[in-house]
Amino acid sequence: MTNKTYVIANWKMNPQNEQDVSDLLENISKAIDDGYREKVEIIILPPYVLIQAVANFLKKYSLSFQLGTQNIFWQNSGAFTGEISPNMVKEIGCKYALIGHSERKLYLGETINMIEKKIKIAIEEQLIPILCLNPRKDSMEKLSEELTIYLENIPNEHRQKIVFVYEPIEAISTQGGKIPSSEELVEMKKNIKKMTWPDAKIIYGGSVNSSNIKQFVQEFGFDGVLIGAKSLDPKEFSSIINQIIKL
Numbered sequence: 001m002t003n004k005t006y007v008i009a010n011w012k013m014n015p016q017n018e019q020d021v022s023d024l025l026e027n028i029s030k031a032i033d034d035g036y037r038e039k040v041e042i043i044i045l046p047p048y049v050l051i052q053a054v055a056n057f058l059k060k061y062s063l064s065f066q067l068g069t070q071n072i073f074w075q076n077s078g079a080f081t082g083e084i085s086p087n088m089v090k091e092i093g094c095k096y097a098l099i100g101h102s103e104r105k106l107y108l109g110e111t112i113n114m115i116e117k118k119i120k121i122a123i124e125e126q127l128i129p130i131l132c133l134n135p136r137k138d139s140m141e142k143l144s145e146e147l148t149i150y151l152e153n154i155p156n157e158h159r160q161k162i163v164f165v166y167e168p169i170e171a172i173s174t175q176g177g178k179i180p181s182s183e184e185l186v187e188m189k190k191n192i193k194k195m196t197w198p199d200a201k202i203i204y205g206g207s208v209n210s211s212n213i214k215q216f217v218q219e220f221g222f223d224g225v226l227i228g229a230k231s232l233d234p235k236e237f238s239s240i241i242n243q244i245i246k247l
């Protein structure tokens with residue numbers, strides 16, 4: 001658990017090759033202020049096949065970012081065609097695992113039951129779960145039930161490790177980019193804390209950019225942000241980090 005502000009780069013199915021990874025990280029390294037090392041926990045979530053390349057380029061450009069995956073499977077080995085185990089990603093240096101992103105629910109049919117199993121194995125394998133929640137403001141009961149399912153089998157002392165992402169689906173840039181009102185953002189953060197614990201780490205995701213970052217972190221008090229599109233734009237991404245350093 002860190003007290004730094006989280007900036008999590010969800011690269012999704014990008015970039016396409018190692019050269020593009022190199023260019024992106026080199027440009028970020030030239031534009032970010034060194035203060036991030038003390039103040040910002042920067043986590044890159046690359047596609048699986050590029051994780052090793054990212055690790056190499058982070059060293060090359062002297063960047064102290066953390067690595068994570070966009071998904072894991074709920075078992076460590078076996079006959080699960082096309083899946084990647086928590087153990088495998090840990091072996092190549094991942095510390096975090098994003099779990100239950102709405103795009104996986106939407107396009108791959110990921111269910112609450114699968115997500116629950118993924119959180120459990122992440123904790124067992126000492127990967128820090130970054131757990132996505134997409135509540136609607138009129139369904140707090142559903143959110144509470146969902147959280148109960150996710151947390152009931154996780155021992156108390158391990159629950160605290162989970163980083164919660166509040167990500168309204170319609171706020172995601174490719175899903176309309178409609179960010180909820182200030183009141184709703186504050187209310188949701190409060191509700192999630194009530195349903196978890198008072199010092200739960202809650203970050204915001206959905207159309208974060210260099211013009212609205214201060215709002216989320218300073219004004220609404222989120223513990224950080226999950227960034228999709230703008231994490232692939234070195235100017236935007238560096239500006240987001242540089243602004244957090246100065247807060």
Ligand code: PGA
Nearest residue numbers: 172173206207227228229
């Ligand atoms: P966005 O994506 O920043 O492009 O809205 C966020 C996400 O889907 O995690």
